[in-house]
Amino acid sequence: xxxxxxxxxxxxxxxxxxxxxxxxxxxxxxxxxxxxxxxxxxxxxxxxxxxxxxxxxxxxxxxxxxxxxxxxxxxxxxxxxxxxxxxxxxxxxxxxxxxxxxxxxxxxxxxxxxxxxxxxxxxxxxxxxxxxxxxxxxxxxxxxxxxxxxxxxxxxxxxxxxxxxxxxxxxxxxxxxxxxxxxxxxxxxxxxxxxxxxxxxxxxxxxxxxxxxxxxxxxxxxxxxxxxxxxxxxxxxxxxxxxxxxxxxxxxxxxxxxxxxxxxxxxxxxxxxxxxxxxxxxxxxxxxxxxxxxxxxxxxxxxxxxxxxxxxxxxxxxxxxxxxxxxxxxxxxxxxxxxxxxxxxxxxxxxxxxxxxxxxxxxxxxxxxxxxxxxxxx
Ligand code: SF4
Ligand code: SF4
Numbered sequence: 347x348x349x350x351x352x353x354x355x356x357x358x359x360x361x362x363x364x365x366x367x368x369x370x371x372x373x374x375x376x377x378x379x380x381x382x383x384x385x386x387x388x389x390x391x392x393x394x395x396x397x398x399x400x401x402x403x404x405x406x407x408x409x410x411x412x413x414x415x416x417x418x419x420x421x422x423x424x425x426x427x428x429x430x431x432x433x434x435x436x437x438x439x440x441x442x443x444x445x446x447x448x449x450x451x452x453x454x455x456x457x458x459x460x461x462x463x464x465x466x467x468x469x470x471x472x473x474x475x476x477x478x479x480x481x482x483x484x485x486x487x488x489x490x491x492x493x494x495x496x497x498x499x500x501x502x503x504x505x506x507x508x509x510x511x512x513x514x515x516x517x518x519x520x521x522x523x524x525x526x527x528x529x530x531x532x533x534x535x536x537x538x539x540x541x542x543x544x545x546x547x548x549x550x551x552x553x554x555x556x557x558x559x560x561x562x563x564x565x566x567x568x569x570x571x572x573x574x575x576x577x578x579x580x581x582x583x584x585x586x587x588x589x590x591x592x593x594x595x596x597x598x599x600x601x602x603x604x605x606x607x608x609x610x611x612x613x614x615x616x617x618x619x620x621x622x623x624x625x626x627x628x629x630x631x632x633x634x635x636x637x638x639x640x641x642x643x644x645x646x647x648x649x650x651x652x653x654x655x656x657x658x659x660x661x662x663x664x665x666x667x668x669x670x671x672x673x674x675x676x677x678x679x680x681x682x683x684x685x686x687x688x689x690x691x692x693x694x695x696x697x698x699x700x701x702x703x704x705x706x707x708x709x710x711x712x713x714x715x716x717x718x719x720x721x722x723x724x
Contacts, residue, residue, distance in 0.1 A: 353549055356563035357570050358534075360543035363421065364395040366504075369560050370465040375502060378434055379467035380422070385413055387427035389434065392467070399424060406512035406586070406697065409706030418538050422468055425512030426696050430625035431466055431473055432480060435497050438649045442632065447641040460493065464501040469530065470508055471523030472515075475694040476625035477503070478529055482688040483628050502553055505530035509577040513586035514697025516710055520589065522694045524581040526550075532557060535574040546574040586697065589710040591681075597717045598682040602674065606716040611670035613705050618651035620699035620707075621676065626692050629657065652676050681713055 358366065370377045379392040382399040392398065403416045403423040416423045444455045469477070481498065484491040508517075508524035517523030526533040531554035535546040546566055549555040566574075621627040631650040636643040650657050652675050658666040666672050684692030693709065700708045 353555060353558075355546050355548045355566040355571065355574075356558060356561075357566050358545045358547050358561055358563050360421075360545070362562045363545065365561050366557070367392065367394055367467070369557055370467070370502065370504075373463065373465075373502075373557070375463040375465040377465045377467055380424070380427075382413065386411065386429070387413070387424050388429045389431065389466075389468075395421070398422075403510055404512055406514050406701040407706075408514070408700050408708045409703055411701045419543070420510075420536055420538060422506045422534075422536050423510050425508065425510060425515055426470055426473065426698060428623045428698060428702050430623070430696075430698070431469060431477060432625050432628070434464065434466065435477070435480060435501070436484070436491070436494050436628065436630075440493065440647045442645045442647055445643045457493065460497055460500075462500060464497065465504060466501055467504045467506075469503050469505045469526075470696075471505065471526040472517040472520070472694040472696045473625055474503065474505055474526055474529040475517075475520075475522035475690075476696070479626040479684075479688065479690065479692060479694065480628055482690070483626075486688075502531045502557075503529065505533040505550075507533060507535045507574075507578050508581045509536060511581050511584050511586060512697055512701070514700035514708075515585055515695065516587040516589050516697060517695040518582055518585050518588070519591060519710075520691055520693060520695035525578045530554070535577055537570065537573045537577060539573050541569060541573070544570070546570055587700070587708070587710045589695070589713060591691070594713060595682045595685050598678045598713070601717045602678075604716050606712065606718075607670040607674045609715070610673050610707060610712055611668060614669050614673050614707055615705060616653045616669045616672060617704060618653040619702050619704060620709075621651035621653060622649065623698040623702045624680075625696060625698070626680070626694060627651070631657065652679075677709060677713065677716075680709070 367377055377392050378389050380387045380399055381390045381397050382402055387399055398421045400421050401416050401419040403414050404425055405412045405414050442457050445452045484494045505526035507526055511524060530550040533548045533550060537544050547558055549558045629650050629652060630647050633646045633648055653672045655664055658664045666675055680692040
């Protein structure tokens with residue numbers, strides 16, 4: 347269990363950053379961190395600091411994502427890419443059980459919870475909020491997801507406060523960032539200024555304190571603290587988007603017939619890309635497969651999306667037949683009924699759905715437009 351642990355921040359110089367990855371690996375953890383792959387930042391297993399996207403940032407807008415080189419060689423100079431930690435906590439495809447015919451009977455092999463120790467390096471503040479949202483959805487109910495619980499319990503979270511928000515970011519509006527507030531074991535702030543390239547490191551749990559104690563750090567000076575604050579303040583001021591959440595929950599809930607849903611549906615392809623990249627979307631379906639011989643079978647859990655027709659099939663028919671109804675379901679769940687279910691927003695303001703929507707549909711614009719007078723709609 348994470349808890350806030352009060353010890354003074356320390357400073358890790360850039361030249362010693364590899365010691366952090368080495369320490370996490372020495373604890374027997376698979377270290378998962380940002381890498382550059384296929385023109386995007388993707389979370390993958392890393393062997394050392396050489397695997398990090400040093401000197402790469404990103405440019406994001408509605409329907410647009412590009413990596414751009416940075417002159418300052420920052421290790422975490424990007425915002426968030428299409429990937430999220432849910433891929434590691436709740437994989438897109440997972441075998442629940444297998445059955446094999448042996449000696450005229452069936453042997454059932456259940457999926458054992460993955461017990462590998464993990465360390466997530468580079469978790470953004472909005473992503474900490476997303477993990478907390480997944481915890482609410484997958485752990486808190488009467489039937490917790492045991493595989494998720496095992497992965498979650500085995501994951502140490504190293505957050506990195508944001509210094510370079512993207513065009514789609516609106517974590518300030520959602521009160522989830524850009525500074526990591528809770529839910530981390532360690533939190534880093536990358537500082538590059540006249541005093542050098544370094545990281546301020548704060549511990550948020552006993553496990554984090556243990557890792558921090560083993561690193562070659564020094565005490566943070568006043569200049570380090572001021573520089574770290576400036577990084578976060580700068581990010582706060584450069585948010586790409588805003589979303590006015592005052593009254594939003596009720597406004598969306600009260601307007602299931604709003605013309606705004608139809609206007610979105612005129613552009614929406616119902617492709618489901620927004621749900622795949624969203625770090626809090628957790629819907630899944632199960633598929634059964636049998637071998638042609640009939641001797642083997644398996645049940646597989648696969649990510650699904652409220653934009654697919656089969657996902658809304660109930661009693662032989664679709665309860666949400668139109669794209670307008672599916673988009674309405676998605677957005678009202680994120681921004682309205684999630685509050686009723688879990689007491690928070692289901693949207694953490696990461697902006698992924700904006701950048702990765704192939705037609706550039708922007709949740710902040712659409713949420714503002716639902717219920718707005720026609721003359722105020724963009
Ligand atoms: S709805 Fe969009 S902005 Fe909100 S958490 Fe999901 S991907 Fe991020
Ligand atoms: S909003 Fe965009 S990403 Fe989401 S289903 Fe529609 S077209 Fe696809």
